[in-house]
Amino acid sequence: MSTLEEMRTPEGVQHISEDAAGQPVDEAASLPLNETAAPAPKPIRLGRRDWDRTQELDAAIVSYPESAVNYMLRGELFLKAGELGAAERDFEIALQLSEADYRASGFGLAAQVIRDRALTGLRDIRGQ
Numbered sequence: 001m002s003t004l005e006e007m008r009t010p011e012g013v014q015h016i017s018e019d020a021a022g023q024p025v026d027e028a029a030s031l032p033l034n035e036t037a038a039p040a041p042k043p044i045r046l047g048r049r050d051w052d053r054t055q056e057l058d059a060a061i062v063s064y065p066e067s068a069v070n071y072m073l074r075g076e077l078f079l080k081a082g083e084l085g086a087a088e089r090d091f092e093i094a095l096q097l098s099e100a101d102y103r104a105s106g107f108g109l110a111a112q113v114i115r116d117r118a119l120t121g122l123r124d125i126r127g128q
Contacts, residue, residue, distance in 0.1 A: 046081045053077060068097035068114045075121050088125050094118040 075090030
């Protein structure tokens with residue numbers, strides 16, 4: 001992965017990186033993306049403070065794409081805003097990253113907390 005960006009679409013947030021050949025790849029699905037123009041961004045209804053937090057988390061994810069906590073926190077904000085698709089995608093990424101962190105660490109308490117919060121968010125979205 002050489003770059004990581006985000007594109008807000010009506011379906012939610014897509015995490016985009018480039019493969020070795022420079023082609024766009026959807027991080028969550030690991031499938032090449034269409035080369036069509038992205039749809040207009042869908043507004044997120046958050047208060048100013050939460051909107052600012054979302055922007056800060058967007059920047060943190062670009063800078064630290066392997067940090068599960070940023071996806072988990074942004075997923076919680078998306079869930080609060082009713083952006084279920086974006087929240088679900090962020091929770092799934094947080095879950096994958098935190099499980100990898102947990103396996104790689106000898107202690108893993110922080111990874112376990114992030115994993116548990118991501119699972120709680122997914123259960124809330126999926127009604128389980």
